[in-house]
Amino acid sequence: MKIKDYSIKSLPYIFLIIISSPIFIGYLWVFLRTFTRSMYGMRPTGGFTLNNWALILKDPILWNLVGNTFILALGLTIGILLISSAAAYPLSRMAFRGRKIYLSLSLILHAFPSVTLLIAIFFVLRWISAIPIFGRGLPLIGGFGYNTLGGVLLVSIAFMLPLGIWLMKGFFDNISWDIERAALIDGCSRFRTWRQILLPQIRPGLAALGIFAFMHGWSSFIIPYTFMVDARTAVMSTYLNLLTSGDRPIDYGVASAVALFQLLPILFFYLFTQKYLLKIFSGGMKGGS
Amino acid sequence: MKMELVNLNKSFQDVSAVKNLNLKVNDGELVAFLGPSGCGKTTTLLTIAGIYKPTSGDIFFDGERVNSLQPKERDIGMVFQSYALYPHMNAYQNIVFSLVLKKRPKEEMQREAKRVSDMLGIGHLLDRKASQLSGGQQQRVALARALIKQPKLLLFDEPLSNLDARLRMSMREEIRRLQTNLGITSVYVTHDQVEAMTMADRVAVMHNGDLLAYVTPEELHERPRTLFIGQFIGSPSMNILDAQLKSIDGSLHIKLTDGTTLPIPGERTPKSCKDGDMVKFGIRPEDVKLDSNGSVRGKVTFIESLGREHLIVSNIGEQRMQLLTEPGNKISLDSNINISVDMRKAQFFDAETGLTLLWE
Ligand SMILES: Nc1ncnc2c1ncn2[C@@H]1O[C@H](COP(=O)(O)OP(=O)(O)O)[C@@H](O)[C@H]1O
Numbered sequence: 001m002k003i004k005d006y007s008i009k010s011l012p013y014i015f016l017i018i019i020s021s022p023i024f025i026g027y028l029w030v031f032l033r034t035f036t037r038s039m040y041g042m043r044p045t046g047g048f049t050l051n052n053w054a055l056i057l058k059d060p061i062l063w064n065l066v067g068n069t070f071i072l073a074l075g076l077t078i079g080i081l082l083i084s085s086a087a088a089y090p091l092s093r094m095a096f097r098g099r100k101i102y103l104s105l106s107l108i109l110h111a112f113p114s115v116t117l118l119i120a121i122f123f124v125l126r127w128i129s130a131i132p133i134f135g136r137g138l139p140l141i142g143g144f145g146y147n148t149l150g151g152v153l154l155v156s157i158a159f160m161l162p163l164g165i166w167l168m169k170g171f172f173d174n175i176s177w178d179i180e181r182a183a184l185i186d187g188c189s190r191f192r193t194w195r196q197i198l199l200p201q202i203r204p205g206l207a208a209l210g211i212f213a214f215m216h217g218w219s220s221f222i223i224p225y226t227f228m229v230d231a232r233t234a235v236m237s238t239y240l241n242l243l244t245s246g247d248r249p250i251d252y253g254v255a256s257a258v259a260l261f262q263l264l265p266i267l268f269f270y271l272f273t274q275k276y277l278l279k280i281f282s283g284g285m286k287g288g289s
Numbered sequence: 290m291k292m293e294l295v296n297l298n299k300s301f302q303d304v305s306a307v308k309n310l311n312l313k314v315n316d317g318e319l320v321a322f323l324g325p326s327g328c329g330k331t332t333t334l335l336t337i338a339g340i341y342k343p344t345s346g347d348i349f350f351d352g353e354r355v356n357s358l359q360p361k362e363r364d365i366g367m368v369f370q371s372y373a374l375y376p377h378m379n380a381y382q383n384i385v386f387s388l389v390l391k392k393r394p395k396e397e398m399q400r401e402a403k404r405v406s407d408m409l410g411i412g413h414l415l416d417r418k419a420s421q422l423s424g425g426q427q428q429r430v431a432l433a434r435a436l437i438k439q440p441k442l443l444l445f446d447e448p449l450s451n452l453d454a455r456l457r458m459s460m461r462e463e464i465r466r467l468q469t470n471l472g473i474t475s476v477y478v479t480h481d482q483v484e485a486m487t488m489a490d491r492v493a494v495m496h497n498g499d500l501l502a503y504v505t506p507e508e509l510h511e512r513p514r515t516l517f518i519g520q521f522i523g524s525p526s527m528n529i530l531d532a533q534l535k536s537i538d539g540s541l542h543i544k545l546t547d548g549t550t551l552p553i554p555g556e557r558t559p560k561s562c563k564d565g566d567m568v569k570f571g572i573r574p575e576d577v578k579l580d581s582n583g584s585v586r587g588k589v590t591f592i593e594s595l596g597r598e599h600l601i602v603s604n605i606g607e608q609r610m611q612l613l614t615e616p617g618n619k620i621s622l623d624s625n626i627n628i629s630v631d632m633r634k635a636q637f638f639d640a641e642t643g644l645t646l647l648w649e
């Protein structure tokens with residue numbers, strides 16, 4: 001009786017484990033491959049080695065790419081947090097002409113496949129490039145034009161904003177009006193109320209969106225791939241693409257090491273922050289337009 | 290401070306929440322805005338506070354027009370039904386927040402916080418977060434936060450509605466005591482008529498955005514100007530029966546639908562009425578008694594214990610009459626009873642307009 005009970009309960013788990021195993025096996029393969037000379041299926045051949053790791057960790061390009069990827073992820077996080085939280089407040093709290101239209105348009109924009117806009121954005125970035133200094137003369141990010149990290153950052157932020165604004169608006173919608181009124185009567189300006197009374201209350205939402213943006217920026221591929229021509233000076237995902245798609249024979253050991261190297265921070269980050277990420281769905285989605 | 294509203298209107302899109310409100314509040318007075326939910330009380334209060342801009346009309350503080358002043362420039366304190374404490378601050382930080390914004394020195398903040406928290410008996414709670422306080426304690430902190438500014442006008446929006454009945458009673462007294470001692474002009478919004486009647490110097494009754502009456506609680510109870518007020522004020526509420534005026538042997542009587550007639554005392558003669566007119570006859574449950582010699586005959590349809598008293602609902606003909614009795618009476622459901630009515634307390638309202646036929 002008991003044993004039967006147990007086996008019936010475990011059936012769904014067994015089923016789930018089976019259908020997700022290809023993914024696990026894939027990651028396991030990548031992991032093993034970084035420490036071996038060659039593999040036949042899942043079986044390491046030719047013995048274990050740390051050469052793959054040594055090769056990429058000594059490669060100055062990699063550290064350059066890590067830096068770029070980090071700047072992109074961090075820039076996306078900061079940009080999204082600042083703009084979304086500032087834009088969502090009036091959308092949640094103020095009555096102005098065009099508010100409803102703006103909200104529905106940004107929702108449509110979010111649903112829009114970004115690939116369809118790539119060519120148009122290419123032209124926009126080219127125009128931005130023509131602007132002196134701002135276009136391609138800034139330190140660290142290179143500028144905001146075509147073939148610069150800043151340009152990629154700009155486009156990434158733009159694509160993620162609809163989601164960010166809607167999430168933040170959901171959090172603002174959940175804060176009682178009375179608290180804001182109390183602050184206004186106590187002597188706050190509208191800006192100060194936003195800054196000192198409302199933002200602290202949506203801190204979990206900000207944390208969640210920030211983490212989300214960071215991970216998105218860290219692993220983004222299509223935008224950097226399209227708008228940064230030289231994959232060697234771009235980000236890790238494009239470098240990975242270069243390693244696996246060139247006309248030279250592919251060194252799977254090195255490629256796997258780079259892939260794992262890109263994956264690890266995300267994995268750790270996720271482990272420590274999933275509590276906040278869940279809040280996006282439990283807290284932020286409440287509240288309508 | 291004196292406060293005056295002149296032809297105040299506030300509409301939201303097509304909803305007219307406050308209609309042409311005219312009202313003066315004297316210095317040190319506590320005025321209650323009383324009315325059912327949705328009648329525009331909160332809207333009026335928030336317009337006074339400067340959170341809403343009036344659609345038209347003016348607001349005067351001590352004779353000065355304040356329409357264009359920001360909330361923070363109006364020198365007011367406000368207490369909300371939801372307490373509205375800042376959740377990320379502790380009680381002390383909540384209370385002194387307005388002083389922090391004014392960049393007052395720390396010693397002054399501590400001194401003032403002690404002053405108001407002593408007044409409200411919350412000195413021991415100052416380092417707790419809002420979520421660690423009970424409803425009653427949160428409301429005290431909110432009150433302290435409003436008082437620390439030494440406002441010229443205090444606004445209350447149903448501050449006691451979320452508290453349990455016993456706490457509500459003691460807070461009622463306490464707020465009134467503080468308000469009188471400090472002499473702060475106050476506007477107190479409530480839908481609870483007991484609160485309005487026990488606390489206020491004057492009561493403004495609102496209904497659908499209109500001001501129906503603005504008088505003292507006693508006046509409101511004894512001389513209701515409309516049928517709505519008559520029924521809204523007092524608990525259990527006033528009995529209203531259809532009746533016809535009838536002259537018998539030269540003196541005016543009312544005739545109820547079951548044919549019973551009752552004499553109307555001279556001082557309660559309905560104005561501008563004639564023999565045969567239909568009126569609404571109002572009488573409070575406490576002015577109706579069980580009396581074996583009573584001339585009104587009814588049948589008991591419902592008995593409810595109110596603790597100290599019993600509420601009996603009886604039918605007189607087709608109409609309902611509620612009365613209060615001592616619990617000792619052995620009255621059973623469906624029994625026939627005789628009732629005497631204290632006609633010196635009778636109210637009469639126009640059957641069509643619902644306006645009083647007795648008072649100016
Ligand atoms: N911000 C608002 N937008 C639109 N309608 C409102 C708003 N605030 C109040 N109302 C409407 O105005 C009327 C009065 O509301 P309110 O002043 O809150 O009533 P009360 O406080 O007496 O319950 C209601 O019909 C309400 O729906």
Ligand SMILES: [Mg+2]
Nearest residue numbers: 327330331332
């Ligand atoms: Mg209200």
